Amino acid sequence: MTKPRVLVIDDESDVRNTIAAILSSRKGGYEVVLAASAAEGLALVKKQPFDHVLSDIYMEPEDGLFFLSQAKKDDIPANIIMMSGQADADMAIKAIKMGACDYIHKPVTAGQLFFVLQRAEEQSRLKKENAFLRSEIQKKYSFNNIVAKSPKMLRIFNIIAKVADYKTTVMITGESGTGKELVAKAVHFNSNRRKHPFVPVNCGGIPENLLESELFGHVKGAFTDAVRAKKGLFEEADGGTMFLDELGDLPFPLQVKLLRVLQEEEIRPLGDTRNIKVDVRIVAATARNLEQDVKNGRFREDLYYRINVLSIVIPPIRERKEDIPLLVDHFRVKYNQRLGTAVRGVHPEVMRLFLEYRWPGNVRELENVMERAMVLTETDTIKVEDLPKQIRMSTGVGMPPSIPGLDGTILSIKQSSKILEKELIKKALAKTGGNKTQAAQLLEISLPALLYKMKGYGIVPEPGQAGENEIDA
Numbered sequence: 001m002t003k004p005r006v007l008v009i010d011d012e013s014d015v016r017n018t019i020a021a022i023l024s025s026r027k028g029g030y031e032v033v034l035a036a037s038a039a040e041g042l043a044l045v046k047k048q049p050f051d052h053v054l055s056d057i058y059m060e061p062e063d064g065l066f067f068l069s070q071a072k073k074d075d076i077p078a079n080i081i082m083m084s085g086q087a088d089a090d091m092a093i094k095a096i097k098m099g100a101c102d103y104i105h106k107p108v109t110a111g112q113l114f115f116v117l118q119r120a121e122e123q124s125r126l127k128k129e130n131a132f133l134r135s136e137i138q139k140k141y142s143f144n145n146i147v148a149k150s151p152k153m154l155r156i157f158n159i160i161a162k163v164a165d166y167k168t169t170v171m172i173t174g175e176s177g178t179g180k181e182l183v184a185k186a187v188h189f190n191s192n193r194r195k196h197p198f199v200p201v202n203c204g205g206i207p208e209n210l211l212e213s214e215l216f217g218h219v220k221g222a223f224t225d226a227v228r229a230k231k232g233l234f235e236e237a238d239g240g241t242m243f244l245d246e247l248g249d250l251p252f253p254l255q256v257k258l259l260r261v262l263q264e265e266e267i268r269p270l271g272d273t274r275n276i277k278v279d280v281r282i283v284a285a286t287a288r289n290l291e292q293d294v295k296n297g298r299f300r301e302d303l304y305y306r307i308n309v310l311s312i313v314i315p316p317i318r319e320r321k322e323d324i325p326l327l328v329d330h331f332r333v334k335y336n337q338r339l340g341t342a343v344r345g346v347h348p349e350v351m352r353l354f355l356e357y358r359w360p361g362n363v364r365e366l367e368n369v370m371e372r373a374m375v376l377t378e379t380d381t382i383k384v385e386d387l388p389k390q391i392r393m394s395t396g397v398g399m400p401p402s403i404p405g406l407d408g409t410i411l412s413i414k415q416s417s418k419i420l421e422k423e424l425i426k427k428a429l430a431k432t433g434g435n436k437t438q439a440a441q442l443l444e445i446s447l448p449a450l451l452y453k454m455k456g457y458g459i460v461p462e463p464g465q466a467g468e469n470e471i472d473a
């Protein structure tokens with residue numbers, strides 16, 4: 001084994017030499033390098049790798065804290081242990097806060113020195129082990145960047161792996177921010193088409209006339225602005241996958257044309273007389289309720305059935321809360337890297353709020369909340385005050401419940417009130433531990449009215465929750 005390398009920085013040669021003598025006296029020993037100033041020390045750590053640095057604090061012209069802050073800024077991996085001739089607890093705290101791994105008091109004894117170095121070695125061993133375990137967990141719980149462990153998501157991973165290689169059209173539905181695009185990419189990159197393009201098309205974001213020439217291309221002079229011929233996205237995607245995002249927003253006239261392309265597997269560029277064969281796998285996504293759109297006549301039934309061959313429904317995160325801690329950690333690591341922060345975790349109260357909050361914007365919202373909190377936080381732990389108001393105020397009971405249909409479909413007031421009423425009853429029962437009398441009081445309705453409504457909505461309190469003094473309805 002190689003000897004651990006230690007850099008000793010002190011402006012007094014006596015101190016440097018004593019420490020060097022102690023360290024070299026040890027069997028197995030340390031490899032010791034000496035520096036007489038902070039600047040000299042900095043130049044050395046930037047050039048060579050060290051396991052530990054022992055640095056004096058009070059030196060001229062730059063002091064040890066200057067060395068420490070520069071070394072931290074440059075991400076020097078060595079354990080930095082500060083030394084001082086003065087017993088100064090405030091200084092020790094300051095140094096540790098700045099990233100020193102320990103603080104010792106001079107004159108340094110052999111016992112103290114070895115103890116501190118051993119403790120530092122143990123710390124770095126744990127850090128390495130931790131990083132390794134974390135990356136293993138990350139691997140275990142992620143599939144093409146999709147982080148999840150809930151049974152619902154694991155089932156989706158399974159489906160993706162199974163269908164990837166077939167040309168089957170896949171329809172992905174899910175609320176905003178649930179990861180529809182990630183799943184679409186996973187389908188493509190797990191398929192034998194992965195070496196060909198993945199071409200995303202936002203069906204709602206491009207005006208109808210433009211979208212048509214975008215998709216199918218055009219010849220020169222096909223319309224006023226067509227000064228030169230242009231390949232369409234279908235041709236670009238040849239051999240690969242086209243991701244039709246927000247398919248529900250595809251204008252009605254284009255729905256007919258898309259259906260024809262899917263059936264004939266060929267396109268005709270605008271103004272052209274020839275048809276071009278294309279081999280494109282379609283993956284579509286929508287946050288809208290397309291079935292409803294078909295009923296309302298907004299979306300062609302034939303196209304719907306042609307595309308909805310295999311459907312993947314991504315549940316909102318409030319229905320797979322076990323993924324939340326995993327996602328929190330995933331974004332913590334991601335944004336520590338991106339922002340250069342060193343956030344170690346979230347306060348338990350923050351996690352409690354996260355588990356309770358409704359997350360209308362799903363994973364995207366969670367990601368934004370984490371990034372924002374990591375920028376705002378002044379310590380290495382995210383606290384409740386670093387969260388946006390809507391999450392701090394979320395208390396579960398009394399919160400507006402999820403109303404299916406907020407994704408664009410309009411529900412009548414009557415329908416919405418029913419959903420709201422059912423949610424409120426469930427929350428009141430949860431809050432009173434299933435005690436219906438208390439729940440009725442909370443809801444300000446009579447007990448018979450509550451029992452009647454519970455029966456109507458098919459609400460059964462959790463087993464063992466019913467109050468003892470009540471007769472079950």
Ligand SMILES: Nc1ncnc2c1ncn2[C@@H]1O[C@H](COP(=O)(O)OP(=O)(O)OP(=O)(O)O)[C@@H](O)[C@H]1O
Nearest residue numbers: 145146147175176177178179180181182287363364
């Ligand atoms: N399971 C997950 N693991 C890691 N990151 C995720 C996961 N799900 C979503 N994300 C991240 O959340 C963000 C939103 O995901 P994505 O764009 O795929 O959602 P979407 O369903 O297409 O949203 P929208 O309906 O708004 O278009 C992205 O930054 C994505 O990387």
Ligand SMILES: [Mg+2]
Nearest residue numbers: 180181245285
């Ligand atoms: Mg999307």
